[in-house]
Amino acid sequence: MRRTSFHGWPCSIARTVDILGDGWTLLVLREVFFGESRFDGFIGTLGIARNTLTDRLRRLEEAGLLERRAYQSDPVRHAYLLTDKGRDFFGVLAAINAWGDRWQSGDEGVPTVLRHTACGHDTRARVVCSSCDEPLHHEDVTVRTGPGFPPRLLDDPAVRARFPAGEDAGTGP
Structure with a gap:
C-alpha cells in the first residue's frame, strides 16, 4: 500500500x-x-x-x-x-553513515570504514558551509523561504513566523 x-x-x-x-x-x-x-x-x-x-x-x-x-x-x-x-546521493549516505558510526556503533567499533582513495586516508562525512567551509551545526543555521516556496503559504502567519522572507539574507547557496 x-x-x-x-x-x-x-x-x-x-x-x-x-x-x-x-x-x-x-x-x-x-x-x-x-x-x-x-x-x-x-x-x-x-x-x-x-x-x-x-x-x-x-x-x-x-x-x-x-x-x-x-x-x-x-x-x-x-x-x-x-x-x-x-x-550525487552518495554524500547523503555518507552523512547517515557518519551519524550511525557515532551514535549506533557498539563497543566493538564501527562496522565499515570509508577510505578516501585520492589521499589514502580513512574518512567520514562532514557537513560544511559551501561558502566558508566551517562545519554546519543546527544552532548556527537559520531557514528562510527560497524562490520555490509557494507564495500562497506565506499568507499564513504561522508560516511567516517560522520562515522569514528571503530578502534579508545574502546571495544564497
Missing part, C-alpha cells in the same frame, strides 16, 4: 523522503554504492523479498537515481547502475 505522497510539498527533505520511502530503499542504494548491481545480488546481500526489491528498484529508476541496463539476453537480466543524480 502506497503511503501519502510528499512530492508537491515545499520542502526538499519531504520530497526526498517521497523517493526514499523506507529503509529498504536506502539499503538498496548502499549496496549499489558498495558495488552490487544485480537483482539476485541484492537478494543475497540484503535478504529482501523479491516483490519489495522490485518495487524499490522501480521507484529509484523512476526517480532517476538508477538506470537499468540489460547484461544478458536469454533470459533478459538487468544491472542497476547509478545515474549522475544517483551518484
